[in-house]
Amino acid sequence: MSVYRRIADELAARIAAGEPGPGQRIMSTRQIMAEYGVAMATATKVITHLRDEGLVRAKPGVGTVVAVGAVPAGSAPGRDVLVRTAITIADAEGLTGLSMRRLAGELSMPTMSIYKHVADKEELVLLMMDKVMAANPPPPGMSAERDGWRACVEALARLQWSMYRRHTWLAQAVSFTRPLLAPHAMAHTEWTMRALEGLGLDHNAQFCAAVTVANYVRGTAVNLEEEARAEQESGLDDQQWMRAQQQRMAAVLATGKLPLMARFISAEDRAFDLDTLLDFGLQRLLDGLDQTRATPP
Structure with missing residues (x-):
């Protein structure tokens, strides 16, 4: 977590505890600099983040004060409702459209009430991801012993692809270099490793193989959110966009410098979309894994 977010979360927790209360001043940027030993730019980002979350507001002649309604009052929806609502928002608007303030507004509750259930947006996204994976x-009816390792690994890959299609934000949330500790997501990796158990791979190769397949699906799925956003902004789906580009495409291909691309684009049986791309790469990846199986002594 970044330094400014850590400080902002600490100040948010103080506000949630009523110290300071609504209308009272919070620490100034200079006080934040002195207490936490950070630069002015970092202190300013702290205040900006709290303001964006609806926790504080600027009061002329006074400074930055706690916003009225920032401190939770009365009962609030439980964590499960929060997570489900956050998923609904992200499905419609992506992770960029999801904020604590946006979530609180959707649930008609004070922003600070959210922090009773999650520490920050990172934890919220973790819970969202794990809930999708849990669903x-x-x-359950497949096993490598009965169905073969390849059928099992492919079935899980296609299940993950269907998840990414329904929740286009999910690919952005998943990371294999700094993975979030989501038990149900980890269960997917465990299941793939179990399917690969009979290939005779050592533990490093077995884990890398499982993650490679999952990362291939996730990497392809990253395009889904970009595709959805582009369609929303342009009002054109992929086919309509391609037709709109025909004149420019023809001009590029007319140079004769791209003969193989020209042959593909002019072919009547041309087939290319994200599903085709996923299937092509997945089959070659599974072919490659089949070649890595250990040779019996």
Whole structure:
């Protein structure tokens, strides 16, 4: 977590505890600099973040004060309702459209009430991801012993692809370099590793193989959110956009410098979309894994 977010979360917790209360001043940027030993730019980002979350407001002649309604009062929806609502928002607007303030507004509750259930947006996204994964467990009726390792790994990959299609923000939330500790997401990796158990791979190769397949699906799925956003902004789906580009495309291909691209684009049986791309790469990836199986002594 960044330094400014850590400080902002600490100040948000103080506000939630009523110290300071609504209408009272919070620490100034200079006080934040002195107490936390940070630069002015960082202190300013702290105040800006709290203001964006609806926790504080600027009061002329006074400074920055706690906003009225920032401190929770009365009962509030539970964590499960928060997470489900956050998923609904992200499904419609992406992770960029999701904020604590936006979530609180959707639930008609004070922004600070959110912090009773989650520490920050990172934890909220973790819970969202894990809930989606929990609703989509690995195929319970399949096993490598009965169905073969390849059928099992492919089935889980296609299940994950369907999740990414329904929740286009999910691919942005998943990371394999700094993974969030989501138990149900980790169960997907465990299941794939179990399916690969019979290939005779050592533990490093087994884990890397499982993550490679998942990362391939996730990497392809990143395009889904971009595609949805582009369609929303332009009002054109992929096919309509391609037709709108025909004149420019023809001019580029007319140079004769791209003969193979020209052959593909002019082919009547041309087939290319994200589903085709996923299937092509997945089959080659599984072919490659089949070649890595250990040779019996």
